[in-house]
Amino acid sequence: MSELHREVSDLETKSATAARLFDIRRIIGGLFVIYGVIVTIAGFFASDEDLKKAQDVNINLWTGLAMLVLGLFFLVWLKLRPLAAPEPEHTGDGRAAE
Amino acid sequence: MQSPTYLAEGLRLPTNALDYTILAIYFVVVLGIGFAARRSVKTSLDFFLSGRSLPAWVTGLAFVAANLGATEILGMAATGAQYGVAVVHWYWIGAIPAMVFLGLVMMPFYYGSKVRSVPEFLLQRFDRSAHLLSSILFAFAAVLIAGVNLYALAIVVEALLGWPQWVAIVVAGFFVLAYITVGGLSSAIYNEVLQFFVILAALIPISVLGLKKVGGWDGLTDSLTESHGDNFLSAWGGTGIGDPNPLGANWLTIVLGLGFVLSFGYWTTNFAEVQRALSAKNLSAAQRTPLIAAFPKIFIVFAVMIPGLVAAVLVPKIGTAGSDLQYNDAIPYLMQELLPNGVLGIAVTGLLAAFMAGMAANVSSFNTVFTTDIWQRYVVKDREDDYYVKFGRLITAIGVLASIGTAFIASSFSNIMSYLQTLFSFFNVPMFVVFIIGMFWKRASMKSGVWGLVAGTAAAMVNYFWIYKQGIIDIPSDQGANFVSAIVGFVAGAVVMVAVTLFTAPKPEAELAGLVYGTRSPGLEEPPATGDDAWYRKPALLGWGAIVLAVICYLPYSF
Numbered sequence: 001m002s003e004l005h006r007e008v009s010d011l012e013t014k015s016a017t018a019a020r021l022f023d024i025r026r027i028i029g030g031l032f033v034i035y036g037v038i039v040t041i042a043g044f045f046a047s048d049e050d051l052k053k054a055q056d057v058n059i060n061l062w063t064g065l066a067m068l069v070l071g072l073f074f075l076v077w078l079k080l081r082p083l084a085a086p087e088p089e090h091t092g093d094g095r096a097a098e
Numbered sequence: 099m100q101s102p103t104y105l106a107e108g109l110r111l112p113t114n115a116l117d118y119t120i121l122a123i124y125f126v127v128v129l130g131i132g133f134a135a136r137r138s139v140k141t142s143l144d145f146f147l148s149g150r151s152l153p154a155w156v157t158g159l160a161f162v163a164a165n166l167g168a169t170e171i172l173g174m175a176a177t178g179a180q181y182g183v184a185v186v187h188w189y190w191i192g193a194i195p196a197m198v199f200l201g202l203v204m205m206p207f208y209y210g211s212k213v214r215s216v217p218e219f220l221l222q223r224f225d226r227s228a229h230l231l232s233s234i235l236f237a238f239a240a241v242l243i244a245g246v247n248l249y250a251l252a253i254v255v256e257a258l259l260g261w262p263q264w265v266a267i268v269v270a271g272f273f274v275l276a277y278i279t280v281g282g283l284s285s286a287i288y289n290e291v292l293q294f295f296v297i298l299a300a301l302i303p304i305s306v307l308g309l310k311k312v313g314g315w316d317g318l319t320d321s322l323t324e325s326h327g328d329n330f331l332s333a334w335g336g337t338g339i340g341d342p343n344p345l346g347a348n349w350l351t352i353v354l355g356l357g358f359v360l361s362f363g364y365w366t367t368n369f370a371e372v373q374r375a376l377s378a379k380n381l382s383a384a385q386r387t388p389l390i391a392a393f394p395k396i397f398i399v400f401a402v403m404i405p406g407l408v409a410a411v412l413v414p415k416i417g418t419a420g421s422d423l424q425y426n427d428a429i430p431y432l433m434q435e436l437l438p439n440g441v442l443g444i445a446v447t448g449l450l451a452a453f454m455a456g457m458a459a460n461v462s463s464f465n466t467v468f469t470t471d472i473w474q475r476y477v478v479k480d481r482e483d484d485y486y487v488k489f490g491r492l493i494t495a496i497g498v499l500a501s502i503g504t505a506f507i508a509s510s511f512s513n514i515m516s517y518l519q520t521l522f523s524f525f526n527v528p529m530f531v532v533f534i535i536g537m538f539w540k541r542a543s544m545k546s547g548v549w550g551l552v553a554g555t556a557a558a559m560v561n562y563f564w565i566y567k568q569g570i571i572d573i574p575s576d577q578g579a580n581f582v583s584a585i586v587g588f589v590a591g592a593v594v595m596v597a598v599t600l601f602t603a604p605k606p607e608a609e610l611a612g613l614v615y616g617t618r619s620p621g622l623e624e625p626p627a628t629g630d631d632a633w634y635r636k637p638a639l640l641g642w643g644a645i646v647l648a649v650i651c652y653l654p655y656s657f
Contacts, residue, residue: 002609004222008143008150008212011483015149016140017284018379024131024156024288028295031127035120035299035444042116042440050438055310060440063303067444070295 023083029074036068108422109257109430117443124296124447125273128289128454132277135285142486145282146466147214147377152284154383154635156291158390161374162398163290166297167456168449169250171402176425178406179416181345181577182322182330183655184337185406189399191357194648196365197388197395198641200375204366207537209376209384211612215463216369216529217471223536223605223613224547231551232529233471236369239525240464241497243370244457245504251453258430258446267502270450274458275498278465279491283377286462290374293451294394300448301401304429307436308408318404321411333655346575355581359588363526367533370463382630385637392644396651405429457501465494524562527584528554531591538615543602546595554591561586 043061051058111117139145178185213219217236221229248267255266277285312318322330329335329343336343339350347355365371365388375387409428412435415421416428423431433445469490478485532550535542565571566579573579611617633639 002222004218005212008214011141011143012150014141014483015143015151017138017144017149018151019138020140021138021148021151021284022134024291027127027131027288028292031123031292032295034123038116038120039440039444042438046438054436054438054441055307057307057310059303059307059436060438063299063441063444067299070299 023078025074025078029071029078032067032071032074034071036064036066036071038064040064040068109427109434110260111258111430111434111442111446112439113259113442113446114439116439117446120440120443121447121450124451127292128273128277128451131288131292132279132281132285135281135288138284139282139487142470142483142490143214144284145487145490146470147373148282148284148287150377151379152287152377152383154378154386154390156287157374157378157383157387159294159394160287160290161371161387162391162394163294163297163455164370164374164459165395166294166398166452167247167459168254168452169247169456171297171301171449171452172250172254172426172429174399174402175406175409175428176417178403179410179425179428180406182326182407182410183333183403184343184345185403186333186399186652186655187352187356189395190648190651191353192361193365193395194392194644195357196361197392198644199362200366200372201385201387201389201392202637202641204533204537205375205385205388206381207613207615208372209378209381210618214376214470215467216367216372217467219613220532220536220547221471221475223610224532224542225544227545228532228547228551229471230476231548233467235525235551235555237464237468237472240370240460240467241500242504244460244464244497244501247453247457247460248501251450251457254430254449254453258433258449270454270457271498271502274454274461275495278458278462279494282490283373283462283466286458287374287377289451289458290455293448293455296444296451297448298401300445301398301405301429303441304432304436304445305401305404305408308405308432311436312408312411318407318411322407325414326410331655332657333652342574346573346578347581351578351581351585355584359527359530359584360581362534363530363584367529368526369467370459373463373466380630382635382637386635386640389637389640389644392641393647396644396648402429405432408432461494461497461501464497465490468493468497524555524558524583524587527558527587528552528591531588532595535592535595536614539599540607540610540614540616541599541604542595543599544605545602546598549598550591550595553594554587557590558583558587 039060041064043058043064046058046060050060054060138149141149143149174185174188177188208216208219211219211222213222215233217229217233220232248271251270252263252266255261255270256263261269277289281288309315309318312321319331334349337345337347337349337352339348341348345352371388375384378384378387406425406428409416409423409431413421413423413431416423417425429449433442437445469486473489473493474481474486478489528551531554532547535550536547562579562583566573566583573582629635
């Protein structure tokens with residue numbers, strides 16, 4: 001097959017993404033836990049005015065808790081099913097040790 | 099015609115320090131992702147295509163998020179406020195079938211042929227002229243659409259937060275530029291995944307509180323039936339051929355124009371979308387990318403339609419001369435009316451995130467096409483790989499600056515979505531016809547590609563700007579005219595391709611392996627990765643499941 005096939009296959013073997021890219025679940029989990037905590041606390045201190053505006057729903061509390069749960073879900077998922085551990089320190093050419 | 103993006107005066111949100119804290123945290127994380135992704139960029143393949151190594155759920159969510167820009171969100175809520183439940187067409191018939199087709203039918207050719215971009219596929223299948231033309235058209239459109247996003251962002255931010263337009267443009271442009279230049283596509287995709295969740299966290303509370311305010315779904319439907327009639331709450335009501343309806347389209351133009359041509363053109367050949375699938379780690383993951391995206395796509399319509407409908411109840415004159423509010427104001431208006439500080443900060447963050455992601459998807463696809471398809475192929479060839487990574491970073495910066503410059507074209511259409519779809523019907527429709535014929539008809543000649551592109555684009559433009567705008571044929575609305583232009587462009591492209599093929603030489607059979615239906619590319623027979631044979635990862639099941647679900651969703655709104 002084509003030159004293109006060879007070129008891309010060659011680049012794939014040199015690629016460092018698989019070995020070095022961090023796991024996005026950690027970021028999603030972390031951000032949503034932080035947001036969840038902030039917004040839930042805002043819900044604890046909801047003023048009457050806030051409640052009235054939000055149709056008598058403590059929307060900060062519920063949204064905050066939901067975000068907290070989503071954040072924890074990602075962190076737990078990460079814990080239970082981690083990616084194959086990359087070992088960038090020992091691999092000169094950037095490929096993870098299989 | 100009114101300018102689309104001006105939000106009404108008086109939509110200023112009562113943001114406080116809490117909301118700005120939430121926003122600031124997001125911006126820090128966005129940059130953090132960029133810098134953390136930097137160390138994974140070693141080759142040009144890493145920078146432009148994440149080394150073809152991402153898992154399917156990541157590319158799938160990025161696939162849906164790349165489309166879930168703020169222009170889409172505000173525009174679709176606007177469509178809901180203006181046309182009612184008919185907005186579901188843009189999702190259930192205007193997205194799902196095309197996404198499933200991409201995953202099940204087209205992806206083996208795209209991914210298996212190892213092309214790095216959509217234009218590169220045309221180079222393999224047709225010739226250099228089709229390749230160069232589509233590359234240039236795509237690069238041009240991507241910068242233009244990135245500009246639309248940036249301009250819309252500036253207007254919205256000015257109205258909601260009171261920042262001067264130039265501040266919003268500089269800040270958003272800087273962040274997008276920084277995280278893509280540094281981290282490449284991985285950074286763009288990771289930010290899209292994050293944005294997907296933040297935007298949901300913004301839209302769901304708005305929908306829930308909005309519904310509560312108008313007395314639940316029953317209260318909503320009762321009010322709208324009374325004020326707008328039965329058809330406002332029906333997907334197909336009033337779409338008989340010849341019936342007048344606000345959409346200006348009938349069932350035939352909806353199914354063929356929106357559901358087939360526009361939608362397949364956008365979802366299957368727009369590189370800003372397809373790029374997400376090409377960065378998946380293997381063929382199975384690439385196939386599942388649009389299929390995984392289809393499921394959230396089916397349900398996201400509720401989170402934009404409900405705010406639109408609620409706004410139509412609360413502000414009966416919305417979008418008319420009797421009201422300060424435009425259709426595009428639906429979501430910002432509800433944010434102002436319903437959200438207390440805290441969730442308000444999440445909503446503002448979600449909106450800004452969506453603007454930036456909508457822009458970033460175009461910038462990250464633009465830099466890839468410009469570098470690998472234009473620069474590397476025709477201008478500075480055969481340099482070491484490192485050079486193209488550097489050039490990719492440079493062109494990213496140039497692309498962002500150019501999109502700032504083009505931002506102002508957006509100001510002469512009454513609805514942002516209309517504007518975007520007009521562009522898509524000119525650029526994507528001929529792309530789709532060339533792809534579909536090229537993939538399924540072995541005989542289609544090398545020269546037929548470029549002529550199909552030219553004829554399709556020209557026909558769609560003539561139909562829109564001359565036949566419709568000059569009033570030669572009466573089509574009631576811009577949307578309706580878009581659908582018709584798309585069909586015209588498709589037919590013209592197809593006819594010209596067939597005609598040209600009859601008189602020109604076919605591509606040698608040996609060069610078509612893996613590019614045309616019925617052939618296989620060498621090396622495609624790699625064994626499935628462990629776990630990919632699980633039943634819930636079977637592309638056919640996911641794809642047909644999405645189709646069935648979309649049909650079921652139509653039922654309550656069809657009778």
